[in-house]
Amino acid sequence: MQKIESRMEKTKIISIVFFIISLLLAAYLGKSIFTSIDQAESIERGEKAVIQKLSMIREAQIAYQSVNGNYTSDWDKLKSFIDTGKFYLVDRVEHIITLDYGADSVYVEFDTLGTVLVKDSVFSAKKYPKFNLETLSKVPGKDAEFEMWADEIEKSGVKIDVVEVKNPAPIDPARKEENEARTRKPLRFGSRTNVTTAGNWE
Template identity: 50%
Template sequence: MSKTKILSIVFFVIAIVIGYFFVDSIAYDIQQEKKIKREEARVINKLKQIRSGMIAYQRVNGQYTSDWDKLINFIDTGEFYLTERSETIIPREYGGDSVVINIDTLGTIPVYDSLYADIPDFNLSNLPYKPGTKTKFEIFADKIIKGSVRVDVFEVKDPDPINPKRREDDNEKALRVGSRSEVTTSGNWE
């Protein structure tokens, strides 16, 4: 065999090996990206469920909670009052009107049934945990002064993001709902 033929075969084998590793690395990156999107979708869904519970807790108790046990207990045993509001307008002799507002309580509905009854396989005891792990979400609730008004705020944050980009700057970009410093119940993915 000539040197040219041997070198051609060697270079061909090297090209095949390099091509394989190149395709494999691209396939791996694509798989990782799909896995990150799938896991982040599960975390976002869980954060939406937590947000619903926190908003309900605040409506009934007048403030948010930073205690998972209180939130879970409220969702499990708490109730919303069903009310009906009616107004009666009484005309006055001098041309003005007087309005009488009547609010009647019609009954109650459990918080759990109102928020989570339509979610299949919902497990209330797993609410504080990231899907598929035993890592709890970080929860924060407090009152802040915003525009000379004292308002309630909460934040629930993923402590261990799967996406390496979200881990930058001490998890500053981690998936979260609410804010420690702004009056919002939005998630940072919205």
């Protein structure tokens, strides 16, 4: 009888131990799942902020290139352009003249109507209510600056301007330069070898 009671006592103790272990394991797994979800949401929020900043820089580079004929790799030049640069408002009128022998001749007249500031046109408060020129080059949430590169390359015998701006401090640790897929590399827009200003998040 004592042996049976002793065995039952041991079984009871083992059951309690297993129950405690299962509770601890469930708590650990639950915490891991919630931590993973929080981390994923944090990465998503961080990358959205980086993408918005890259989109602003892209707009600035496109505007700079349209006025100056090339992109820039100099932050001071780009910021100065955004702060004080201007777009010319031009009216374009085509005239078609029929020549004596029946052919048409076309000439175009351009009339400068005025100017508009880049910061009022591209970075208006309505479009970017939180735009801050001073922090444009900074990676959100990181003590780092975006890497900006611009140059002229030759493509099929023609000189072309190219630009690339990328985040050197990815929010997502899985984004690595050695990843084969462009979409899994650190967030960026443009290319050093092709004529594009597309972002790898698009």
